[in-house]
Amino acid sequence: MTLDLLILAAADGFSYAGLLFLVSLGLTLIFGVQGILNVAHGSLYAFGGYTAATLAIWATEKQAPTWVLLAALVAAALLVGVVLGGILEIGLLRRVQDKDPVLQLLVTFAAFLIFEDLQRLIWGVSPYSSTEVVSRMGNLDLFGITYTVYQLLLIPAVALAVYLGLLYALRRTRLGKQIVAVTHNREVATALGINAKKIGLITFIAGAFLGALGGAMAAPTTSLVPGVGTDMIVLSFSVVATAGLGQITGAFITALLIGMARSLAVYTAPELEVAVPYLIMVAVLLVRPNGLFTVAQARRI
Amino acid sequence: MKGISRRNWISRVGAIAAGVSLLFSVSAFAQGAKPAELKIGITTFTSGPASVFGVPAKAAAEQWIEETNAAGGINGVKITPVFIDEGLGGDKLLTEYRRVVQEQGVKLMLSAISSGNCNIIAPVAEDLKVLNVMWDCGTEKVLEDRRFKYVVRTQANAVTEMVATVVYLLKTKPDFKTIAVVNQDYAWGRDSWEIFRNTLLALKPDVKVVAELFPKFGAPDFSTEISRLQALKPDVILSTSWGGDLDTFVRQAGQRGLFKTSQFVLPLAESSAERLGSALPEGVIIGGRGDHYFLHPEYKNDAKHKAFVEKFRAKTKSYPIYPVYHMVAALQAVSDAHGKAIKANKGQWPTTEQLADAMHGLDFKGLTRPVHIREDGQGLEDQLLGMTKNQPGYAFPVMENMMLIPADLVTTPVGLKSPEWVKTVKPELLKNDRIKVFK
Amino acid sequence: MGVLIRTERLSLNFGGVIAADNIDFSLEEGERLAVIGQNGAGKTTFINICTGFLKPTGGRVWFDGKDVTGMEPRHIVRLGLGRSFQLPQLFLDHTVRQCLEISAAARSGKLSFLLPLARSVDAREIDHTLELVGLRDRSHELASSLPEGQRKLLDVAMALMLNPKLLIMDEPTSGVASEDKHDLMATLMRALDERKVTSWFVEHDVDIVSRYATRVAAWIAGKVAADGPPAEVLASEAVRREILGTA
C-alpha cells in the first residue's frame, strides 16, 4: 500500500465518512438519551434528502445564489428533524416508553416501514436529484485527479463542525449539560430537577435533524431512489455499535475508519467493499464486546 | 388462563374462513368459444428502482389497450389488463402470477422486465400452460438453456444489444487501446459485460481492460470508482447501468470532468437522458436496447409513430423510452398472433396452444421496424445507437450519428450458445453494408 | 466440624479504592454468622469475591476444601454455596412456583429439553419449601407481583432449593417493614435449621444480630475489624463507634 493510495482513499473516504458520521451521530445521540435504537432513522435520512432536493430544485429554478442553495439543504434538514422527529417522539415513542426494549425497537421498525411507503407516495419512484450546488462550487485537483469542492471540502467540513459544535454544546451549555446528565442517569437527573421528558424530545429532534442533515448533504451528489434509507440505517448501526452506544467521539473515529476502509477496498479488494463495514464491526465486537469506546460497567447486585 | 368456550371459537374461525374465501374468490371461465373479454396479465415494476421502466411501460400499455379497445379490440374482443408489480420481489411475484393465472383464469401473460423474474417465470408458465411473452427482459440464457412451447420474447436479447454496441463503438471510434467498465453488481451488469468483453476481444484483440468495477446495485455514491478511473485514464468507459445508478454515475462523473478524458458508452442511457438533461454531455454513445427512439431516423415522421409519441407525451409529460416501445411491440405481437391463429383455425378463437404456435415464426411491426420471432421464441429486433448532441427544442441531449444494425447479424443463431458464439464474431461484420448509418 | 470457607490475604482494589484489604477469614460448618458494617465497608464486595462475582486482585479463597479463587459463580454454586441478594434476583416473568422449580431443576445440572418443567422436579419438595417460606398461597402469582418482603423470601428459597452447604444472605431483612423482620428471620432460620445449612447473613439490626447469630463479624473499611461471639463484638469499642454510632 503506497502513500498515494492512502491519500486518494482518504480524499474519497472523508466525504463518505462525513455523511456516515452525521447520520450515526444522530442515532447515537438518541440512543444515549432515550435508550432506543431508532430504526426509522434511515427514513429521516431519506426524507432529509428528498426534501432538500425538492427545495434545491425550487431554488435553482428561481436562480437563487449558491448560499441560498446551501441554506436550503440545512432548512430541509431542520424541517424534517422538527416535524418527523417530533411526530415520532411524541406520537409514538412516548407511548411505548415503559414497554419492553424489544417492543420499542419494533415500533421504530414499524415507523420505518410506514415512512418507506409515504416517501414513495410523496416523491414517486423515479430517481430524484438536484446537483446544481455541486456544480456551482466547482472543482479542485489533487494528484491529477479532479474532485468536487462540495465533496472534498464542504461535507467533511460540515461533519467536523457539527462534531466540534456538539462537543462544545454538551460540555459548555446548560442544555448540553442537562443532556449529558440524562444520558448518565435519567432518575438522578430527574431528581435534580431536570425535565427529562423535554430533554428527551429535544435530543430526539436534534438526532433526527442530524439524520436528515446527512440525507440533505448527500442529496446534491446522488440520485434519490426508494430504499436509500435502508442501506444507510444498517451502515450507521454498524458505526454506532462498533464505536459503542452513545459514544460521540467513537462514532467520529469509527465513521472515518469505515469510510477509509471502504475506499481502500475499492482500490485493492473491490469484492469486499460492501462487506468491509460489517467485517470491521464483527472484528471489533469480538474483541471488545461493548464497542471500541465503551468501558464495561459491572452490574450491581 | 382457562378456555374460551369451544362454540365461540368455532364461530370465530368460521368467520375468518368466510373472510378468507372472499379474498380468494374465483371466476369461472369458458374454453374454446370467443371469450367475452381477453384478460392479459402484465407484470411491470410499479415499485422499486426499476419502476423508471415499469411506470412508463404501464402507461403505454394502458394507452395502447384503450386505443385498441376503442377500435373494437382484438378480433372484436375487448382487452382487460391485469397488472402485477414486479417490485414485490421474486417470491411474491410468483404468487401473484399464479393467482392471476389460476384464480382469474388469465391465459396470456406479459412478463417480465427483470431478467431474474423471466428466469423464475418461464418454467412456471410452461408448467401452467399459459402463453408468456417476455416483453422486456434481456437475459439470453432463458431461451438458450431450454426450448419452451409457451414462452417467447418479442424483442432482442442481451447478446444482440451488446454486440451491436461493440459494432457501433468500433465503427465510430476505432482507435482506442484501453477500456474500463462500471456496471451494477447483479446479473445484467455482470452478463452484459461478459458478452461485451468477449465480442470486443474477438473483434479487436489488442484492447486492454484496465478496470472492472461492480459497485453494488443501488449504490448512492461512485466517488471512489471515479477517482480510480481518473487515475487509470481509460480511453473508453462502458456502463450498462440504468435508473438511479446510471443517473448518479453520470452526474458525479460529469461534475468531476471524467467525460473530458474518456469516451463514454452507455447502452441504456436513452432511458435516462430526459431525466439527466444537461448533466448528460455531448458525444456520449447511447442506446435504448433495440430499435426505438422518438426521433427514429426512419419513423420519426411516420404517422402512427408520431401520433403515438404525441399522445404519450400529452399523457405522461415525457418522451417515450425503450420499455414503452417494448410494451407496444409485445401487445402488437399478441394482437397479430391472434389474427394469425384465428386464420389458421378457420375463424375460430384459438386455444392457448394454438396461440403459442402462432407466436413462433410471427412477423409483426410495432411502432418501428418489423420484428421476426424465431422458432426458438427469440425475437429478432434491430438495434439503434447514436451519440448525444444538444439540439434546439430539447432540454436534454438527443441522438445523432445514428446507426441501425440488423438483428440477424448480431444475434446468436438458433441452437448455438452465446458465450461461444460471440467469441467467433469476425471483423468483417463491421463492414457489412446492411448496417445503415444516418448522418 | 470442618472449615467450610476460608480466605487468605484476600484483597481487591478498584483504581485506588481498597474494597477488600488483606482479609483472612474462615467459617466453620454449623456456624450462623452475622456480618455488620456501614454501607461501603465492603461486606457485599467480600461476598461477591467469595462467590466469584468479582475477581480478587490478591489472595485466595477456599470453599469446602477447594481453591475457588477466580472461579465463575456457577461453578462455586455447584460446590454447594447458595446465595441470596440485597436486591432479590428473581425470574420476574415466572410464577413463584416456577422460580422454585427452575432452582430444583438446576440442582441436577442437566436441564431437560422436552419434559415439562413441573414434571422434571419433585412437586412435594416444592410444596414443602413454599410452605416453609409461607408462599404457598401465592405460588401461582408472578414473582414480579410480590411485595418486597416476600421477594426476599423467594430469593432465599431459590437458593435454598439448591440444598447448599453454606447459604450467604445479603441483607435478608432490608426493605422489610420493621415489625415483620423478626417473623421473616424466624421463618428463615427455621428453614435453615431444618436442612442443617451453615449460614452467613449481612444485617444492620442489632436486635436481629444478637438474637439469631452465633458469631458476628464487623467490617470497617474493607477489613474485619472485630470477629467473635455477638455480645463481645457488639460491645467492642470500634464497633460501637464506627458502626453502631452509640459510643
Add this chain to the structure above:
Amino acid sequence: MARLYDIRVMTVLGSLLCLILGLAFPWSKTPIIVGLCFGIATLGVAAMVRAGQVSFGHAMYACIAGYTVAFLARAWPQLDGLLLILAGVGASLLAGAIVGVFVVRYRGIFFGMLNLAISMVLFSVIGKFYTLTGGTDGLRINRPTLLGFEFERAGFETVLLIGTLAAAIGLGFLVQRYFQSASGEALAGIKTNETRLEYLGLSARRVLWNGYFFSAGLVGLSGALFAMVQGLVTPDMGSWLRSGEFVFIAILGGSGHAIGAFLGAAVFELVKLFAAAYMTGVWQLLLGVTLIFVILVAPEGIIGLLMKKSALATRRGG
C-alpha cells in the same frame, strides 16, 4: 387444560383451512407454504425473543440452508428433496452452533447488531461472488424427486404443502414442549435475571446457546422449504429486512405459546396478499400500522390477547 384444548382446536382448524384452501385454490399453495415457512422460522426467532434477545440477522440461517439446497441440487441433480432439506437444516445447525459460541456472549442491542453484522457479511459475500452464487439474482433449483417420486409442479406443491404443514405442527408441538421444559424456562430466565441463573449454577451462555442452536435449525428448515417451493434462492432470503420480518411476526403473534408464530405469520401473509391484490404500493405501510396497533393494544401479541381474553371469559364463567 381448557386453554390447551382451544389451541388444539385452533391447530386442527388452521391445518384444515390450509389444506382445503390449498387444494381448492391451487395458486394459494405457494403463499400457504411460504406462510408456514415464515411461521417455522418465527418459532426460532420467538425462542430468542423469549430470552429477551432480538436478532436482526437470523434470516442468514434461512439463506445458508437455502444455498446449501441449491448447491447440492445443482451438483447432484439426482439427490432427493428430503435429503436436500435435511442437508440444508444440517448446514444451518452447524453454522448456528459455531456462530452461537460467539454471539451468546452478547445481550440486547449488541446481540442484535452482531447477528446483523454477520448476516450482512454473508449477504454481501453472496451478492459479490457472482460466478458461484448467481449474485443478487440467485440460483435456480430444478424440481427434485420427493421420497423417490417424480412430481409435476402441482403434485410437488401438494406434497410440499402437506409436508410443511406436518413439519409446522410437529415443530410447533416440540417447540412448545421446549418452551415449557426446564431448559426453556431457564431460557426465559435470561430475559429477567441472568445473575440468578448463574447463582443457580447454570451458565446463561450455555442455556442461550441451546436456544440459539435450535432457532438456527428452525430458521434453516424454513429456508430449505422456501427454496424448494420457490425453486429459487436469492440473497434477499438473508437480508436484514427479512430478519426484521421474522422478529415482526414473532411480536405480532406473541411468544407466549408456539402457535403464536403461526398466527403471526398468517396475519402477516394475509396483510401482504391483501395489499398485493388491492393496495399495491403500500403494503409496508399496512404492515407498519398493523405492528404499531398490535404493540399498543396487545404487547403480548395475538396469542397474549387470546390468552388474556380466555382468562377473562373463564372468570366470568364463560
